[in-house]
Amino acid sequence: MELLHSGKVRDVYEDRGDIVLVASDRVSVYDVVLPTPIPDKGKVLTRLSLWWFERLADVVPNHVISATDVPQEFAGRAVRCRRLDMVQVECIARGYLAGLGLKEYRATGAVSGVTLPAGLAEGSRLPEPVFTPTTKAALGSHDEFITFQDVVAQEGAETAEELRRITLEVYRRGAELAAARGILIADTKLEFGRAADGTLVLGDEVLTSDSSRFWPADRWEPGRPQYAFDKQFVRDWAAGTGWDRKEPAPEVPGDIVEATRARYIEAYERITGDTW
Incomplete structure (x- = not known):
């Protein structure tokens, strides 16, 4: 695979003519990527997107080819997609x-x-x-x-x-x-x-x-x-630190990380009805 682009949250690879979109655990606020990841965030985003793509397929076609035909190291947080x-x-x-x-x-x-x-x-x-x-x-x-x-x-x-x-x-x-x-x-x-x-x-x-x-x-x-x-x-926490919204961003405390992870998971469970 060839890394084409590394964004705020997702990394984009080319593989066998397809795109492999990998959701990381990175979090960005005010257009700056924070140095502290949110555990499981990439998997939550990927799973929730896939759930919605299925339910919106009659509204608009989507780019998904497969959520399983991806490198093992990215399993659960990557999607093989059509080039667009x-x-x-x-x-x-x-x-x-x-x-x-x-x-x-x-x-x-x-x-x-x-x-x-x-x-x-x-x-x-x-x-x-x-x-x-x-x-x-x-x-x-x-x-x-x-x-x-x-x-x-x-x-x-x-x-x-x-x-x-x-x-x-x-x-x-x-x-x-x-x-x-x-x-x-x-x-x-x-x-x-x-x-x-x-x-x-x-x-x-x-x-x-x-x-x-x-x-x-x-x-x-x-x-x-x-x-x-x-x-x-996380935005509210960052705003309260006095940070000037420029690089370098501050480390996120453990309690904020855990609370953010819990909110991502609760939204997923409420919307889909699945248990994380």
């Missing part, structure tokens, strides 16, 4: 206001050019899910909000419409299923690529604790930070 020509847009759906979306809303009253109602607070539910794309930044850089018209200019009107339609449908389908199991999906990020025949294909990961914000429905309360089943817990 990746679309250079981060496709984000938001059903609730949080994170950078909240920051952008407070500054402009809109997110990615989508005007939102006045008076929304942190954690507010939006009247309907919105498509808020961003640029796809390299490691160490920051994604920037772009408008739907920017996507049209970059990818063409037909592709832009499909990206928006599929992103919102994946979000709606996922949010409905998760809500029935006590979890709110506040937002999610998707990545797409083109297969050799030109088909638009869902790649990377889908509806995981790294690509989405998961909140317990029974603890949701607008106007304050939400209890999170995702890496927001």
